[in-house]
Amino acid sequence: MNVNILFFASLREALGVSSESLALPANVVSTGDLRDHLAARGEPWSVLAATKNLRVAVNQQMVGLDAAIKAGDEVAFFPPVTGG
Amino acid sequence: MSVSVQEADFDVGAEIAALSAGREDVGAVASFVGLVRADKAAMEKLGDGDTAPNDATAVQAMTLEHYPGMTEKALDAIVAQAHGRWDVFGVRVIHRVGRLLPGDRIVFVAVASAHRGDAFAACEFIMDYLKTQAPFWKKEETPAGGNWVDARESDNEAAERWAPGQKSVRS
Numbered sequence: 278m279n280v281n282i283l284f285f286a287s288l289r290e291a292l293g294v295s296s297e298s299l300a301l302p303a304n305v306v307s308t309g310d311l312r313d314h315l316a317a318r319g320e321p322w323s324v325l326a327a328t329k330n331l332r333v334a335v336n337q338q339m340v341g342l343d344a345a346i347k348a349g350d351e352v353a354f355f356p357p358v359t360g361g
Numbered sequence: 362m363s364v365s366v367q368e369a370d371f372d373v374g375a376e377i378a379a380l381s382a383g384r385e386d387v388g389a390v391a392s393f394v395g396l397v398r399a400d401k402a403a404m405e406k407l408g409d410g411d412t413a414p415n416d417a418t419a420v421q422a423m424t425l426e427h428y429p430g431m432t433e434k435a436l437d438a439i440v441a442q443a444h445g446r447w448d449v450f451g452v453r454v455i456h457r458v459g460r461l462l463p464g465d466r467i468v469f470v471a472v473a474s475a476h477r478g479d480a481f482a483a484c485e486f487i488m489d490y491l492k493t494q495a496p497f498w499k500k501e502e503t504p505a506g507g508n509w510v511d512a513r514e515s516d517n518e519a520a521e522r523w524a525p526g527q528k529s530v531r532s
Contacts, residue, residue, distance in 0.1 A: 286426055286498035287509040337431035353428060357512030360497025361395055361468050361488060
């Protein structure tokens with residue numbers, strides 16, 4: 278089972294991808310772990326570590342970077358929202 | 362249907378009228394309409410001492426991106442919180458997505474209640490929370506290129522006024 282990862286707005290543009298499916302490595306158990314795992318790929322993925330106030334949602338609920346994740350989850354990374 | 366995310370424009374008068382149609386207990390409908398402003402980037406850049414001409418940074422259009430699915434859930438949750446905090450009869454939230462031009466409507470919030478106090482407060486609460494909780498992102502088009510709008514700390518402060526224990530502006 279994989280996690281489905283989504284990227285939005287400036288992150289989506291910087292990464293050149295809006296989603297990917299990833300088999301969760303055993304040492305990735307939180308949203309912060311996943312962020313670090315992706316950022317470790319190097320450019321352009323390091324933008325995930327460099328983004329100030331990076332926001333993350335798990336299964337469409339805003340959570341912190343310490344939230345647990347498991348196979349089957351939808352995890353979204355995005356910059357602070359600017360609607361309204 | 363209290364929440365809509367759509368590309369199409371909306372009819373403010375019809376939406377306001379619908380909140381009290383067929384009922385006699387509504388004493389107040391408070392509403393807010395957000396519009397695309399042409400001069401945002403220009404004003405902010407000039408405010409920093411940048412002398413770039415207005416026409417180079419003036420917003421020619423704005424594209425609203427969102428997170429389909431989560432957006433509706435987030436707006437529903439905000440509306441539910443408003444219902445829990447104030448005596449409101451009905452709420453309508455419309456947020457447009459896609460490419461919009463200066464002067465276009467972006468967002469509409471209206472709240473029906475028996476009295477204006479609850480209607481005003483709930484309307485302002487919904488807008489403040491929408492600004493910080495609902496997954497929308499604005500990208501401006503200017504003659505100098507496109508740029509993603511930065512989140513504003515003042516928006517966070519506006520939302521924090523409504524946190525439990527904080528004194529809200531109109532309660």
